[in-house]
Amino acid sequence: MKKLLVVLLVLCLATVAFATGAKEDSGTKTWNVSLITMDSMDQHWVSCFEGAKDAAKELGVTVTFDSPDTKDDNKQIEKINNAVAAGKDGILLAANAQDAPVAALKEAQAAGVKIMYVDSPANFDTLRLFATDNREGGKKIGERLLQELKAQSVTSGKIGIIGVNKATESCNTREYGFRDAFEGQGYTLLETQYCDGDATRAKEIADNYIAQGCVAVYGSNEGSTVGAGNAAKEALAAGIKVIACGSDASDTNKQLIKDGALLCIMGQNPYQMGYKGVYAMVDLLNGKDLGGYQYVDTGVNVIELSNVAQF
Amino acid sequence: MEKNGLLKRQLSKQGMRQVFTVTCGLIALCIAFGIINPLFFSQRNISNLLRQIAPIILIGIAQSFVLITGNIDLSIGSVVGVSTMMSATLMTKGMNPWLAAFFTLLVSLLFGLVNGYLVAGFKLPPFIATLGTMTIGRGIAQIVNNNYNTGAINTIEKTAEAVDRFRNFFYYGKFLGIYNGVWIALAVFIVFNFILNRTKSGRYLYALGSNPEAARLSGVNVLKTTTIAYLVSAFCSYLVGITQCCSAGMGAMDAGNSYEMYGVAASVMGGVSTLGGTGKLIGTVVGACIWSVLQNGLQFANAPVAIRNIVIGIIIIVAVLLDIIVRNRKPKLADSKKQ
Numbered sequence: 001m002k003k004l005l006v007v008l009l010v011l012c013l014a015t016v017a018f019a020t021g022a023k024e025d026s027g028t029k030t031w032n033v034s035l036i037t038m039d040s041m042d043q044h045w046v047s048c049f050e051g052a053k054d055a056a057k058e059l060g061v062t063v064t065f066d067s068p069d070t071k072d073d074n075k076q077i078e079k080i081n082n083a084v085a086a087g088k089d090g091i092l093l094a095a096n097a098q099d100a101p102v103a104a105l106k107e108a109q110a111a112g113v114k115i116m117y118v119d120s121p122a123n124f125d126t127l128r129l130f131a132t133d134n135r136e137g138g139k140k141i142g143e144r145l146l147q148e149l150k151a152q153s154v155t156s157g158k159i160g161i162i163g164v165n166k167a168t169e170s171c172n173t174r175e176y177g178f179r180d181a182f183e184g185q186g187y188t189l190l191e192t193q194y195c196d197g198d199a200t201r202a203k204e205i206a207d208n209y210i211a212q213g214c215v216a217v218y219g220s221n222e223g224s225t226v227g228a229g230n231a232a233k234e235a236l237a238a239g240i241k242v243i244a245c246g247s248d249a250s251d252t253n254k255q256l257i258k259d260g261a262l263l264c265i266m267g268q269n270p271y272q273m274g275y276k277g278v279y280a281m282v283d284l285l286n287g288k289d290l291g292g293y294q295y296v297d298t299g300v301n302v303i304e305l306s307n308v309a310q311f
Numbered sequence: 312m313e314k315n316g317l318l319k320r321q322l323s324k325q326g327m328r329q330v331f332t333v334t335c336g337l338i339a340l341c342i343a344f345g346i347i348n349p350l351f352f353s354q355r356n357i358s359n360l361l362r363q364i365a366p367i368i369l370i371g372i373a374q375s376f377v378l379i380t381g382n383i384d385l386s387i388g389s390v391v392g393v394s395t396m397m398s399a400t401l402m403t404k405g406m407n408p409w410l411a412a413f414f415t416l417l418v419s420l421l422f423g424l425v426n427g428y429l430v431a432g433f434k435l436p437p438f439i440a441t442l443g444t445m446t447i448g449r450g451i452a453q454i455v456n457n458n459y460n461t462g463a464i465n466t467i468e469k470t471a472e473a474v475d476r477f478r479n480f481f482y483y484g485k486f487l488g489i490y491n492g493v494w495i496a497l498a499v500f501i502v503f504n505f506i507l508n509r510t511k512s513g514r515y516l517y518a519l520g521s522n523p524e525a526a527r528l529s530g531v532n533v534l535k536t537t538t539i540a541y542l543v544s545a546f547c548s549y550l551v552g553i554t555q556c557c558s559a560g561m562g563a564m565d566a567g568n569s570y571e572m573y574g575v576a577a578s579v580m581g582g583v584s585t586l587g588g589t590g591k592l593i594g595t596v597v598g599a600c601i602w603s604v605l606q607n608g609l610q611f612a613n614a615p616v617a618i619r620n621i622v623i624g625i626i627i628i629v630a631v632l633l634d635i636i637v638r639n640r641k642p643k644l645a646d647s648k649k650q
Binding site: 197198205207 | 348350353355356359362363449453458459460462463465466483555558559560561563564565566568606607610611613614615616617
């Protein structure tokens with residue numbers, strides 16, 4: 001029993017050490033901006049935070065990364081409430097769902113907190129949105145896939161789609177764009193299956209699609225694309241013809257392009273979202289007149305084997 | 312007639328009755344899915360499906376061991392997460408995958424040890440104790456790579472080949488035409504089934520679950536027995552975590568989220584009681600098969616995800632309800648055996 005007490009004590013000390021290590025120096029009074037993305041895991045959000053951090057350094061303001069650990073509307077709402085309670089001056093939000101955070105955002109605005117969107121807006125008016133045109137991006141991937149299928153003279157067949165979950169609007173919008181590209185082209189687009197962003201679950205879903213004889217599989221976010229790529233890699237090695245494509249230029253996905261497992265991915269510029277977002281937010285906090293609402297398209301790249309080295 | 316009666320007695324004695332019922336259900340499900348989409352029975356899907364069942368079997372065994380002792384382990388999913396993240400992080404830092412897996416094993420087993428001591432040593436309610444370790448585990452999974460998912464595990468030149476071999480060993484490779492993951496799950500099942508049915512430790516696990524006080528008075532070491540159950544649980548969860556790391560080729564912080572509940576589902580569908588003392592691992596295997604067949608078959612049926620969730624929920628309830636109905640309808644058989 002004594003031994004166990006020692007172990008527990010060590011654990012407690014370790015926790016304290018972690019906790020104090022994680023605390024950040026706030027320094028002198030500057031604008032405090034909170035970046036709240038959909039989750040804190042995808043490399044997409046990590047890049048977005050990198051951009052925000054760089055802008056913050058240039059401007060001499062503080063940006064904290066206050067995203068929930070997983071994509072969850074309620075957790076995101078709590079993060080918004082916490083940012084308000086912690087006295088942040090501005091919130092840069094990538095809304096997980098369009099309606100869910102509206103009430104929290106109203107309260108935040110009433111408390112004097114300025115709000116702008118990166119990546120995905122909610123149904124609540126703000127002055128700026130820095131984002132990818134997801135519908136257009138999804139469509140570009142669809143068109144590239146269509147071109148490849150025709151080049152391989154596959155003119156019909158089933159196509160599987162892996163989504164994140166029903167509530168994640170940006171990914172669903174990409175999927176609609178992808179479906180747009182196949183309108184009237186003679187392919188059957190199957191019912192979307194959701195993987196909750198889990199690459200292992202996505203791999204299983206993709207395996208199931210391939211076993212059903214799908215000619216292509218599309219993933220609408222990082223995890224689902226990793227799953228689609230890994231499944232295609234395995235199928236191709238076994239001599240089954242299938243094309244995988246998807247979204248988000250993470251290291252793992254870029255590696256899968258180099259391995260020949262993914263045809264193409266929709267690359268966004270999350271760094272620019274964070275970077276431009278912080279600049280605009282600080283302008284607003286400094287009382288500069290930004291005019292009315294403006295959507296700033298941060299652009300989309302179709303990343304494939306020929307150009308993957310540039311990203 | 313005599314033989315039939317013997318079979319029945321044997322089934323009820325071993326707690327095998329529900330296993331028999333749900334196996335029939337499993338077969339019916341498979342036939343139904345095969346009719347809806349004949350590709351369900353394609354050779355490709357069968358091997359695919361078996362590989363999807365494997366981690367659910369492991370998770371099921373993990374939870375069954377603890378349920379049999381009358382406790383519960385909520386930390387299973389988090390141990391999966393710790394295992395995935397820790398092994399993947401070490402590999403992205405250039406560590407040999409087997410060495411990374413070894414260190415990860417030690418950390419994972421620590422969870423089993425702490426759970427066992429908290430529940431049996433400090434007499435914390437298992438629900439609370441493992442709720443705590445579940446949350447701690449998720450935190451550790453998040454902190455090992457500084458709150459980020461890892462990158463690809465096979466990008467360091469020095470270890471890339473070893474990592475690919477490692478990934479094949481746990482997930483992508485085949486032996487005798489069947490994926491390695493299935494063999495691993497089978498081996499784990501055989502070993503732990505043997506321990507549960509043929510050893511003193513196994514009998515103690517059941518004894519502890521049916522009547523903890525009586526077990527203690529008749530000399531069962533409660534602390535040791537409980538800790539064994541939690542260690543088995545942590546070990547199986549660890550294996551699933553490694554498999555996930557191998558399958559995705561990266562570490563994800565939310566890997567294994569809510570797997571503890573999949574474990575409960577597989578266990579109870581297979582006849583393991585949440586009250587402890589009864590249940591067979593073979594039942595858990597059948598339960599795991601039902602779970603995965605539903606996930607796989609409903610996708611083949613092109614069912615929307617909402618329908619899938621509803622159907623799975625209903626089947627969990629029906630599987631357990633059916634057993635209760637059958638049990639109540641044949642009180643004589645059960646009574647004559649019990650009393």
